Amino acid sequence: MWWGVGAALVANLLYSVGFVLEKKALGRLPALSAGRPVHVVLVLLTSPAWIAGSLALAAGFAAQLIVYRALPIAAAQGIFVSGLVLLLLLSSAVLGEQPSGRERYALGAVLVALLMVVASVREGEDTVSGGAPWTLVLLVSVPTLAAGVWLYGRVEQRSRQRHRLPTNGIGYGVAVGLLYGVSSLAIKGASSRLTTADIGDAAHSLFTSPYPYLLMFTAAAGLVMSQAALQRCRASLIVPVCTTVTCLFTAVLGTVTFGERLPEDPLLLTLRVAGTALALSVLLALSRHDPAPRTQGPPTVT
Secondary structure: OHHHHHHHHHHHHHHHHHHHHHHHHHOOOOOOOOOOHHHHHHHHOOOHHHHHHHHHHHHHHHHHHHHHHHOOHHHHHHHHHOOHHHHHHHHHHHHOOOOOHHHHHHHHHHHHHHHHHHHOOOOOOOOOOOOOOHHHHHHHHHHHHHHHHHHHHHHHHHHOOOOOOOEOOHHHHHHHHHHHHHHHHHHHHHHHHOOOOOHHHHHHHHHOOOHHHHHHHHHHHHHHHHHHHHHHOOHHHHHHHHHHHHHHHHHHHHHHHOOOOOOOOHHHHHHHHHHHHHHHHHHHHOOOEOOOOOOOOOOOOO
């Protein structure tokens, strides 16, 4: 169990460093549009700094394979979100982003909520699932992917309307978080297929399941959508929102899909359910727009 916790903390570090490197690189690149995916990829590949960030994120995804072999889904998500503290520190120190007072309180509440989830984990109280019916995985994943792409398109459409307040990235974060939630389910499913030392048997088991294909779609769509959104919005807000949605989706629907039991102890069950509910309520309470920039009044005549 504890080596799974260690792998989750390493993944947190890799994710935080990767997102900050990507955001810093995106500031030097021309404007990206999710409606031109090939152009987005070609532009991104011209930036060594962005490639370094993407490699850090890829290593974080690889660490998830270890985590899901050792920890139940709900517990793993709580530890992943604790990495938001490091992300906020890095985005402030490296990117100069300063969240508002309300956002600081909200993100603090999210951390408290997900520490409650971590506190609900006890050795022997949780079971780590070995797999799930792939038809059930698809039944959960396909509508979620459609909802994420639709929501992203709606946010894009609204952002182009004149006289609207500038979006702060909440909608983008929710949309991309849904895609990455499906990606987390696919990583969990893929880890359950890699249980044999025989490479041929493991590859056959993996590629006869829907998991690698879900991963390829979420990787391609998530790359284009997340980078276009990250270029326009603050990493210190869009990444925590995306991470919260991903973790809540994976913790709730992943637990059901993979048949992992919730704790039987009333206190542990209360901590897990209350922590999930608190994180969701904080997300819903966040403002969807940045404040309009202040305009200077006419010069004073003396």
